Amino acid sequence: MHRVHYCDDAGWQATPAADHALRPWLQERGSLTARLKRHYADFSVQLAHESWRKPHLDERQLLQLPAGTQAWVREVWLMGDGQPRVFAHSVISRKDLRGAWYGLRNMGRLPLGAALFANPAVIRGALHFRKLSASHPLRKTVSKHLPLLPHQSLWARRSLFCLQRHHLLVTEVFLPASAGQADAL
Numbered sequence: 493m494h495r496v497h498y499c500d501d502a503g504w505q506a507t508p509a510a511d512h513a514l515r516p517w518l519q520e521r522g523s524l525t526a527r528l529k530r531h532y533a534d535f536s537v538q539l540a541h542e543s544w545r546k547p548h549l550d551e552r553q554l555l556q557l558p559a560g561t562q563a564w565v566r567e568v569w570l571m572g573d574g575q576p577r578v579f580a581h582s583v584i585s586r587k588d589l590r591g592a593w594y595g596l597r598n599m600g601r602l603p604l605g606a607a608l609f610a611n612p613a614v615i616r617g618a619l620h621f622r623k624l625s626a627s628h629p630l631r632k633t634v635s636k637h638l639p640l641l642p643h644q645s646l647w648a649r650r651s652l653f654c655l656q657r658h659h660l661l662v663t664e665v666f667l668p669a670s671a672g673q674a675d676a677l
């Protein structure tokens with residue numbers, strides 16, 4: 493995929509100051525699904541939520557959507573050996589959920605990456621990184637589903653995928669070993 497740079501100043505950084513063990517995962521330019529499948533014997537996608545709703549402010553800004561606009565939001569847990577490893581949150585506006593991407597609403601337990609990385613016409617924007625504090629809405633969503641998770645900030649990354657001028661924003665929150673996992677990623 494080609495590298496396309498977008499201006500992004502909503503607190504997301506161009507490089508992660510994460511520890512060395514997590515950095516290769518955060519900066520993976522290929523499919524995260526494929527990397528997780530290589531790392532874990534048992535990989536699956538657990539669908540957490542899919543609906544029309546208002547994007548978070550830092551998503552609406554990047555997608556350049558007017559206040560009050562609803563978008564299709566998909567949230568999944570990427571599972572490795574039975575444990576949640578990544579919380580993935582994808583946002584696509586109604587105007588972009590057309591053409592080749594109309595089917596994204598029906599992915600179910602199929603990983604989005606399978607559709608995105610199989611199409612050479614899909615262009616992935618630059619990755620941006622952020623350590624999500626407890627006040628960030630995505631961090632609150634993770635805490636709601638994983639109440640045993642210690643109240644630490646979590647590293648996340650996001651990027652825009654573009655196809656025929658349609659945009660999809662994918663954000664992935666990386667879960668620590670302390671989420672009840674036998675090991676970290």
Ligand SMILES: C=C(O[C@@H]1C=C(C(=O)O)C=C[C@H]1O)C(=O)O
Pocket residue numbers: 522523524525526537566567568570578580581582602603604605606608662664
């Ligand atoms: C974009 C990818 O797809 C992954 C799977 C997702 C899903 O099924 O909703 C969302 C984001 C990614 O973690 C990828 O594999 O890199």
